[in-house]
Amino acid sequence: SQTIHQWPATLVQPVGSPLSLECTVEGTSNPNLYWYRQAAGRGLQLLFYSVGIGQISSEVPQNLSASRPQDRQFILSSKKLLLSDSGFYLCAWRIQAINEKLFFGSGTQLSVL
């Protein structure tokens, strides 16, 4: 069966520090991968998606970047965090076929102070 791992669960970082969040999927090949952010009390905002190794699409301009160095690995990064980067970050995966279900990792609660 497929599983998705996301870490760390919580992170407190000072403004201006770098960020690296990692996500890996097991039990499937060539998945679509996604990074979402959820600000407190808000809906899900799609940040990045990837349909293959090295292929990254950005949905919104921001202080963040993403990379997919391996088929089942997705990384979210920042060189210098802003206060506005605080939020709940969710990695998700989906089989590359129409109408397939989207599954989320357990999320990372990021607080930038």
Add this chain to the structure above:
Amino acid sequence: QKEVEQNSGPLSVPEGAIASLNCTYSDRVSQSFFWYRQYSGKSPELIMSIYSNGDKEDGRFTAQLNKASQYVSLLIRDSQPSDSATYLCAVNGRIKAAGNKLTFGGGTRVLVKP
């Protein structure tokens, strides 16, 4: 106009009653529809998917889809306090859209009172 709209709530429901959640979407060619449950501080959990007009039942949950009206709903029968959560509606848009992305509504918060 938002692509996927939900009433933010909170929807207050007595224990044992039926909770009715609604979701409308703007893209007429949307193909698939999903309901997620999200507890506070946790990630969304898929509870229902529906692809064809009509009703689909799974345990205490029933999803209803009306593509002509661009409307999808979720019924929770015999509501329990453990059903208290935010319910997210998600819609898969145009066929072969880049990234095969889902668009999420803002969620409806449900409170089931004992």
